[in-house]
Amino acid sequence: MEIDCTNFWRKLPSILKAISEAKYVSVDLEMSGISAKPFLSKPTPSIPTLQEIYDGARVAAEMYTILQFGLTCINWEPEKKSYVTKTFNLPLHPGVVGDSVASKHLASVLDRRFRLSTSSLGFLEGHGFSILDVFSKGVPYLSDSEAGLQSIDDFIEGKRQANDRIDVDRLSSESREFYRCVQEQVYRRRHFMELSDVAPSEAIEVYGPHKGRLNSLQKRLIHQIVEDQLENCRAYPRNGGTYMEISKLDGPGEGPHHIDVNHKYRKQAVAKQTGARLLWDAICGKPFADKIDSALIFRENSVEAMQLDITLKKYERQLRNQQPIFVGHNLFWDLCFLHSMFVGPLPESVDAFRTITGEELPRIVDTKYLFTRGTDEMSPDLCLSECFDAEAAGLPPVPPLPPMPELPPVPYYNNYQPPIVVAGARQVGKAVLSSASKGNLLEERDEDVAALAKFETLQPEASSATKAPPTPAQTPEPKPKSHSRVPGSLPEWDEKLWHYYGNRSRVGVFGRMFYTGN
Known part of the structure; x- marks a missing residue:
């Protein structure tokens, strides 16, 4: 479903409902640029550390912006015995949207810098992406750190800066x-x-x-x-x-009544500007219901407006109790951009970033890591569409897990993993592909990221023992779980597949990031 500034608020309750009911949520982004190498304080070495790769991603995320936010909600349909998807695509406006006096005043308070890479622009336009849609149809956003600025509070209260x-x-x-x-x-x-x-x-x-x-x-x-x-x-x-x-x-x-009315309009302008960040708050299980002005969706004091608040609080409770599993392809760069745009400035330390990310998103699946774990430096660097092509050709889409002696042997897969794991991994690809375009448009232009990690598998820099991420070999073996899973459905999060593949993402070609959380 195409969402823009003209129908965002009308469609927002149904989008939040889809997120609250989803087992998996997949995000796909298009950015105004991805490479910050010319702007780094020092050149990136041919074999960079994980911190040096993160430094490049952090500078790029703070320099450029997200132009399009694609969201796919995936859920298991017992009656159909298959996964169903709901997809929403939103162009994101880099500035303030609205023609009211309050919105124009807010634009002078929230004056962002917008930078566009001509290389990225040419590539996006070559794939049918219109940069004009960003400015004519884009949905606004207000990051969590921007919403907490004193200048925003002063604007709402009508105080001169x-x-x-x-x-x-x-x-x-x-x-x-x-x-x-x-x-x-x-x-x-x-x-x-x-x-x-x-x-x-x-x-x-x-x-x-x-x-x-x-x-x-x-x-x-x-x-x-x-x-x-x-x-x-x-x-x-x-x-x-x-x-x-x-x-x-x-x-x-x-x-005095006139002053109160102006206060209401200024407050509503800030609520309207919050826009797309509400979706990210929902995905991360953060409070969002009280940030939504029902007057943007229904008439004030209407029965629908009163019912809306009850419904939004219900979705909020569901997401606080159980966030969907967050899925993406080559997620590391995307996570940096999402944090910078919807949360605030990125931390300088890669250890702090992966801890914060693990706390916001406790269950992460990177399909690039899923498809490339266990490969070596001479293996091809496959984009998302090539991964699906390999799966369609009958090739095993997921590298085998380490030996599991306690599992019954499966001859075709050389005793490495049970058939249900392979079937589940293939089903992930089908669920995401059925509702989204094949791959991020910038994925094929990933050479700037890939070049950072040539010829050597990257490992996290040494840090304190409390923050050092365990390797798969060091991770304690989970106790076997007894699950009665319907054929064709994915393993539950506490099963062995996600013990080896969950909360890890590919960095560069063969480096990896482990999201630690608390």
Whole structure:
């Protein structure tokens, strides 16, 4: 399903419902760039460490942005005895979306830098991706760290930013004289303007010293004086900006009530800007229901709006109790971008990154690691579509697990794994492929990432014992589980397949990342 800024809020409840009911959630991204090598402080060595690869990914994620967010929710359908998928594709707008006065003001507060790689742009457009859709149809987002900024709180409360105030002492003598004259004019009328029976028509008119149109500096100085000295008054340009009219907010819909309305609109602008981040919060099992303004979906105070809050809290509880298994192909780069865009700045240490990621996503499956574990440096580096082609040709799609003497032998697979493991691994490919395009468009251009890890299997740098990730050989063997699984369905998370393949992702060609969590 194609989602854009025109139908995002209307479709949001159904997307959250799909996430809350999903056994697996797969994400596919398109970025405005993927290589940051020219911008690194030092060149990347031919055989980099895991930390050096992460440094490159961190710089790229903070420099570029996600242009499209593809989401596939996968669930087992007992009646059909097969997996069913629901797919949603969202272009993401790098700025603030909305034509309201509050949204335009928010755009000046949340002024992001947008960088686009011409190489990535050419490749994306060559595959039918329209960069214009990002700006005309893109869904906005507000990261968790951005939402916590003091500037956002000040915007909601209607407070002028500290850097927006003009330091009068640094102005020219002519400007200081204009400021002093307006201050005196306002001060003489201040007590009169504060009287309750003053009509709005009893306004203060402020002209420039030369009786011409007021310039932007003069208007800002007048606004600053009014905000400082007259609590329930506002200044408005009149007669094409020839003068400013300072009047009391005392008519219908004005005064204190008018201020409350503006507060509501500013708060709603921030809620609207949160946009796509709500989906990431849901996937990570974070609270999201209270961040959704029902007025963006239904009329205020309607029966549907009241029911919506109950429904969203239900989805939130389901996801807090059980997050879906997070699936992707070549996930390491994607996880860096997702954290940078929806959470906040990436930590400098790769150990801190994998710990944070393991806490946010306790169950991760990287299909590239799934298909390449156990291979060596001379094996081909397959993109996602090539992995599916190999599976269709009848080749074993998943490398064999280490020997398991306690399992009954399976002759065709050389006693390495039971048939249900192979069948389950193949079913993952079919479920994802049936609902998404074959591979990330940037996957074929992965040579910048792949070149970082040529000729040597990467291992994590030495760190404290509490953070060093165990290798598969060091990981304690799980106790055998007794599961009555329907043929064709995937193993449960506590079965042996995920003991060897879960919470690991491919880094470069043959390096790996183990997500530790707590």
